[in-house]
Amino acid sequence: MSGEEPEVIDLTGLDENDSEQDDQEDGSDQEDPGQSSDQSDDSVEVQINSDTRSKLYLSLAALPETQVRSILNQLIEQVPAVEYALTRELVTLKRKLDPHEYERHLERCKNCYEEFDTQLMKRNNECSFHPGSLEPDYASFPDWDEDVHGPIDDEETRRHYPENFIWSCCQADGKSEGCVHGVHQSANAQKKARVAA
Numbered sequence: 423m424s425g426e427e428p429e430v431i432d433l434t435g436l437d438e439n440d441s442e443q444d445d446q447e448d449g450s451d452q453e454d455p456g457q458s459s460d461q462s463d464d465s466v467e468v469q470i471n472s473d474t475r476s477k478l479y480l481s482l483a484a485l486p487e488t489q490v491r492s493i494l495n496q497l498i499e500q501v502p503a504v505e506y507a508l509t510r511e512l513v514t515l516k517r518k519l520d521p522h523e524y525e526r527h528l529e530r531c532k533n534c535y536e537e538f539d540t541q542l543m544k545r546n547n548e549c550s551f552h553p554g555s556l557e558p559d560y561a562s563f564p565d566w567d568e569d570v571h572g573p574i575d576d577e578e579t580r581r582h583y584p585e586n587f588i589w590s591c592c593q594a595d596g597k598s599e600g601c602v603h604g605v606h607q608s609a610n611a612q613k614k615a616r617v618a619a
Contacts, residue, residue, distance in 0.1 A: 529608045532608065532609035533551040533604075534551040540608065546605065552591050552602070554591025556584075556588070556596055557588050557589075558579075559586055560574065562586035589601070
């Protein structure tokens with residue numbers, strides 16, 4: 423073993439000057455009680471990374487709702503990008519803060535059967551589906567015995583062996599992405615049309 427002392431790594435991020443300042447603050451140079459210690463200091467370097475983001479989320483979770491609203495109001499007044507983002511999210515898109523009310527806008531697409539939000543702006547190619555039917559490719563089942571394995575032309579067989587089926591609309595196998603692309607269409611559109619008539 424050598425007589426050298428091991429290197430000490432300071433993980434606190436404080437240097438000796440910081441500890442001297444802390445000692446001075448604890449002494450006679452105390453803050454004026456009328457001044458708030460949470461005033462913003464533009465000279466403080468703010469680091470944005472996953473660690474600080476996690477700490478921010480924890481801090482937000484611990485804040486009372488009234489204080490969060492107060493901070494948001496200040497940010498809306500001071501930062502145009504915040505005002506824009508919140509206006510878009512809560513006013514333009516008419517999203518509700520209550521998740522139960524918001525869920526009422528979810529519908530199932532009549533073509534691809536995915537759920538989508540009717541309040542969001544539709545995008546081209548968000549829906550992908552096959553308009554045809556999925557037919558068995560009997561050549562892909564050379565050793566299949568329906569008495570032993572069950573019927574080939576069956577939903578369960580389609581689920582387990584989609585590659586052995588062919589779409590009638592495009593001749594692609596059952597694993598292929600839809601051959602028709604477009605926007606989601608509500609399965610309830612006909613109901614709405616009858617109610618409006």
